[in-house]
Amino acid sequence: MVLNRRSGARPAHEAADLIERLTREAGRACRVHAVRRGAHVPAVARAAVEEARRLGGILVAAGGDGTLNAVAQEAYRESLPFAALPQGTFNYFGREHRLSLELEQALASLLKARPRAVQVGEVNGRLFLVNASVGLYPRVLEEREAATREHGRHRWVALWSGIRTVLRERRRLALRVELDGEPRLLEAATIFVGNNRLQLDRLGVAQAEALDHGQLVALWVRPLDPVSTLGLLWKGATGQLEQARAVESFGFRELEVESLSGATRPRWLKVAIDGEVLWLRTPLRFRPAPRPLWLMAEPPGA
Template sequence: MTSTSPCPIPPDAPFFIVMNGGSGRHDVNEVQQTIQRTMAEAGRQHTVHVVTDASRLAAAARSAVKQAQARGGVVVAAGGDGTINAMAHATLGSGCAFGVLPQGTFNYFARTHGIPTDTEDAVRLLLSARAHPVQVGQVNDRVFLVNASVGLYPQLLEDREAFKQQYGRSRFIALISGLVTLLRQHRQLRLRIERNDEVRELRTPTLFVGNNLLQLQQIGLSEAQCLDRGMLAALALRPVGTLSMFWLMLRGAFGRLGDAENVHTFAFRRILVKPRWPLGRRRMKVATDGEVMRMRPPLQFGVAVEPLMLLKPDAVEAVA
């Protein structure tokens, strides 16, 4: 189904929905009943597979894609940005259309593409929307729809998940965990970044690559508009102390991070990132859409050759 323009979905196409039972603050049974009721009222064939063990999410995604390919159906992710990432990773290049029922805390991907956070409204959108090509980022063999990063940001995400396990899921808890992370000492990465014929050496606590217009606009990066030109936006912090780090965090909260003195930003289509420490070949922590994994360098960031065919409104207005 890969195309550069919107494609209609056959009115009898079945939906294969994988739902992460641990995403967000929603009642799983209530959400599942809403999905099934709304689909049944429209007379659409569908299956809902609830995954309660995150380690089985990738396998469930692959199974849903195989079923959708066999029956000309649509693959649907019901969960937060991490769940959507796992489902998109399995769907990209399969020829299947992709749908989203946002259930997470931040829902950057869904909000950027005008997909309602109300479950019933999001299901009704699936029933009527066309599939639009959406840019996908990649770091080595992993996709990202919102962002990818190394250094401090993956550590922040790990700390945030630990806080959520103990105190619950909310934006306030995410903020507190971020403050706690910043109070610790930060390891400085020495990175060699190759872009086209240009080579740059950076010493930074974190390298952040964005692929989401709403998030980039919220923190104040002028490079946000580069996404419309098939590019990604990168941000690297220069080495700073704890107080300066807090100041940068506040600037980001008020949408003014991009013009800070201690921030280096640039747009690109493809870069190669190599660590310069003595054990430069050991695996690095890399975060993609909120999920942390280890990858062996060098790390190649770029735009995927194929887009993801996403069911979304024809006239999109990002939800703030």
Template sequence: MDAPFYIVLNASAGRVEANLRCATIRNVLNAAGRDCELAVVHDAAHLDDTARRMAERAARDGAILVAAGGDGTLNTVAHAAVMYGCVFGVLPQGTFNYFARTHGIPEDLADAVRALLHARVRPVQIGLVNDRIFLVNASVGMYPRLLEEREYDERRYGRSRIVALLSAAKTALRGHRSLRIALELDGRTRHLRTPTLFVGNNRLQMEQVGMRPLDHALDAGRLVAIAPRPVGRLRMLGLLVRGALGRLGAAPDVDAFAFRRMTVRRPLLSGRRRLKVATDGEVCRMALPLRFEALDGRLALLVPDQEEEVAPAGAAAAALPPGPPHGRQAG
């Protein structure tokens, strides 16, 4: 109960907003008599290094590592938490905040900080694609492009769910070339043609788009793949509308299935050997093949609980499977 909080805060919203958030965090924790250290990141290029440095110190000092920002920030800091075996806390500051909402973490900053004070540790599942983890989703094809367009529109018109949805509709109407990929599942190869392959690791998001009963697969240590069939622009827009209305699972133009491990390859005659991949809203290029995997219980997350106490950081780390997920090592 007396473990300090080492907080990584993404200040992309601006210095004034960042100062207000820092003041809120400090005021709540000081009033509760809890120590904290804030690392404010003004340049996203420094986020990964800052997260690793704070995670290393948190592991050494028995502190709780906390991310304050959107899903992309949470992803980066959570990766460092898994790497160093830290307990992980969340102060959501994004547009949709799927990860935080799934685990009952308040979206209001002051309430989220108070929730850290009355929380317990819950081991939760993360997804992995090659050397990158994802908390909410990962995707290839049209969806990474949609995220890039949304980021551009939100810089112009502000961050809101309405702007995000209108931006997605605009991207759908522009059309997108279909991917031809081969999926290796359970020793079998399945050939697929789709504008986008979306892999979900968040039950709330699956419920909201209407992917029942596959949303329950996430509770059984699996991930959910969604692949629309090649359709025209208006029908693609219709799929987005169905998703917004929670009826995507009933669409005849969508293939969906659950899995624990999956490998994505391109046909032998295809020239491209790298694809854009989005993980929790962050887009990068990855070399093929892409290997997706569900890692059950790998992240020690603080979740609100008024009746149970927070487990000691060392105990939570000991409960985790040994070692980092794969790939990236501490520098």
């Protein structure tokens, strides 16, 4: 198990002790790798996956969506079963798959869990469990992380920092987009690709049902002035995003995005993947991953 010390309501040493005690009482072996910084999670997960393969075990992530993503990457690469103990701020992945947000209850469910195939998204070979995006949204996430380091990880901090970023942001993207083989040129404030029915439903995106048919869902947001963008955020917060004229949504199986800004190619774009921001080389190719992630989840009615 890879445990992010910065996630969850209880101190990390208490969480680790509780996990080890409850698994031991259930007759299971569990090795907890506690990580102090999110940037260290991928390296620790790579070491943990080797241990899990050698012992015939599973790989477990305890933390927010970013931690879950980093650990799931390694489990997926090695075709190992993956389990999640959601401990983050929004926990869209955990809530989508009905994983308890209470540590004791989540552990009790995990001890009865069986592997279940779930769809994950992919952009240039990187998995995403919940969403991936370019444009304004990655910058909102960067500002949010800076704000939470100063003021703590609270939802009101995330909201306040998001509004501040929207009011200051003026940049827009000139893009070439190819949707299932059809090219298109457009300007966008952001392109958001979702793989989480709960999140899309809460935003009010009618195309969310495309996820049930092996597709991903994209939102293209046209450039707006700051005041109009605040109105757009309000529509998203109240589940009315589909009604906004500045937003277009569609389901897809293949989406390619390339920046047309600047004189040099290929370019790199900032991409937010499950709340973590990184640079990827264009063109960006979004698609459902070619095989499922095997998620450990309690069978219905258990």
